[in-house]
Amino acid sequence: MNSDSTDKEDDDSVEDVYEDTVTIQSDPFGSFGSFRGYTEEKQQLHKTVVEPSGYNRYVTTSVLLLGEHPDCQTTTLAKGISGELGNEYSFFHVDSVKSEIMGEENNIETTLDAARSREPSFILLTCLDEHGFGETEYELLRRQIESIQQSHDRVTVVCTAQDQDIDLTAHDSIFEVVIEVPEPGEEFRRGTLNTELERAETAGIIEPTQLDEEALSELNIGDLTLQELRTVIKRTVQRRRRVSGGETPTITSTHIQDSISIVEAEKLEESTGMTLFDEDDTDQFEPEIPSVTFDDIGGLTSEKRRLREAVTKPVEYSDTFREAGYSVGQGILLHGPPGNGKTMLAKAVANDLSYQFLSVKGPELDQPLVGVSEDQLRELFQTAREHAPSVIFFDEFDSLAPSRKTDTPVWKDDLVNTLLSELDGLEPLADVIVMAATNRVDKLDDAVLRSGRFDTFIKIPSPSLEEQVEIFTVHTDDLPTGENVTTEWFRSLRLSDLSGADIMAVCRKALEFAVRDFDTGSAQQLVVTRANIEAALDRLRSELRQQQQSSRGFR
Structure with a gap:
């Protein structure tokens, strides 16, 4: 726990009994100037919280900063508010609703009581996501905030949360200001590099190093997360100290870019530029527009042209095709040896049309429990309809729709029947394109290949x-x-x-x-x-x- 002495401290100060989970200090926790990015959110908070802090008894009492992604900088923004307030403020931070020392005693009630006695005060609560924060704690927080408002105390309570749980939704009226905080943009992520350099400098393990605006902008950080950017600086410091011969090393932007290349290469997830022909899975129930384009795929010139003729042009002239009685969402079957781009071509089609993409491999629907596979297949088609315009892509299609003339299990026959029913469309497949890929077109059921279900067959050969x-x-x-x-x-x-x-x-x-x-x-x-x-x-x-x-x- 951190505590700075102040004239406003009482003998029975709260930090004496909650020293493991509560921070009290006379200095702010941070400032808006200490980090880059989040310009819009800073402006919102300045207008709704910082400016009213000078309105004597009409301050903003309660604020919620909500960010669903773990990288959302809710706490950074909240701490930044404290640095924009007057120097007469006391600052409190509660990171757990209960204290290890005091057992069942509640930190929030005790801390808010102490804050009110030392007004003007700023209280940061980062414990709303804690497992023990439930209905009782929300009601207690509501009563405390209402009491502050009624007594016109100069106390501002800022809360952060990640999960929009049922309790928070039910009690969102507690907060006068609610701001949804997005994932950090590139400006904030680049600034993280300087933050980590400053920490290494403060620790005395590198020479003073700060990258100016030009140097930061020249770094190619790609889509590295905040944690990966911190790893970049750590790897840079380690490498520089290893070759410095015992001297405190200097660090340049070139050293950092080298480490960025190392971290990117070590990532388990490959970037789009390195996943060409990587027949990876896309969550079948989480549609998205792929980033892969036809230009990203080497070779297959005639096959790409055939796909544009069969799919993108009919969509472009959809009114003409529909007036002539033809479906725009016809079935496209890509067949040929594995590893030559069938999945990537399907993604490129979706990208070219700006359609949502849903992908599933045939074996993923191999559920011998009665009715399970059929239900999953119906759900997939229904999701595609709900997110239309969309592309459904079946990989390893021969596993999903094997010939029923062979000795297939009964549940496989039921799955094929369900597929045929969806393709025939008692519920129309408006603006839904169905594509499939297989290495064994000879193993597919004849009924699936009938005209009206799959009309276009494109062979994807091994590359020349x-x-x-x-x-x-x-x-x-x-x-x-x-x-x-x-x-x-x-x-x-x-x-x-x-x-x-x-x-x-x-x-x-x-x-x-x-x-x-x-x-x-x-x-x-x-x-x-x-x-x-x-x-x-x-x-x-x-x-x-x-x-x-x-x-x-x-x-």
Whole structure:
């Protein structure tokens, strides 16, 4: 607990009994000038809280800062308010509704009583999300705030919360000002770098370092989270101290950008530029417009043109097609060997149309419990209708709609029947495009392939050498590659057995090798070399051989 002496302190001060969960001080917790970004929210708070603080007995009494995402800076903004108030204020922070020392005694009641005796006061409550904060605590907070308002005490209570739980919704009338705080924007995230540098400087482990506006703007922080940006500075400090020979190191923006590249390469989630042909899952019940475009996909020129003819043009001229009696949401089946971009093409279609995208793999609906798979399938189509215009994409379609002429389980037959019913549309599929992908078109049920259900069949072949080179170029555009890593050199490698997904994996593995070499000091610069790419190729082929041997062993 932090406590600064002040003339307003009483002998029975609250910090003496709640020293584990309550902070009381005469200095503010922060200020708006201590962090970048959140300009609109700062303006709102200045108008609704800071300005009224000078209105004597007409101050704003209760404020709620609500941010649903863990990165939302509700507490930072709340602490910033304290620095905008007058120096006559006392400042209180309660981070738990109950004290470990006092057991069942309630921190809020005791702290607010103390704050009222030391007015003008600012109280920050960051305990509304705490498990023990329920109906009783909300009612207690309401009574305290109403009492403050009736007595016209100069006391401002600022609360932060993340979960919009039932209790908070029921008691939102407690607060005079409610502000929804969004995730931090790029300006705040860039400012986080300077905040972390300042901490390292204060600790005496680096020379004074602050990046000016120009240096901050030149850093390519991508979509790194706040925690990842903190890791960037930590990795930078560690590297600089390792090579400084015992001296307190200096840090430049170049050092920080190198660490950004390392952290980005280590992220488990790959950025859009590194997920081409990555046939990943999209939550089937969380539709979104994909970020992948046709330009992001190397090769497949004729296939992309065919998709535009079959999907985007009919949508563009939808009135003409409907007047002629044709459906705009016709079925599109993409078929061919795995790893060559079927999923990415489907996403690019949705992006091109600005349609919501819903994706599910056939095996995900393999639920032998009676009726479960059928219910999930109906829910998927209903979600697509509710979020129309939309694209439904079925990957591994042969698992979802296998031929009923074979010895399939009864529940599989029921699932196929449900699919046919949805495609035929007792409830129309207005503005819903159905797409599917399979490696085994010969295994699909004949009824599914009937005209009116799936009308367009597009084969997605393995890439030619020219397409492999184009895919390689797309993947390496954003990589720090050596000067001799060229498309001509890549063309000279043995590539005949590589799919689009294989090339993506090689590029990512090569970047991992480059990061390893740079981070361990065996390379002076973070660049992907020919040796990195050749090593990645060898690793990929070794892993593929092991997979083939394992699969043969299980036969």
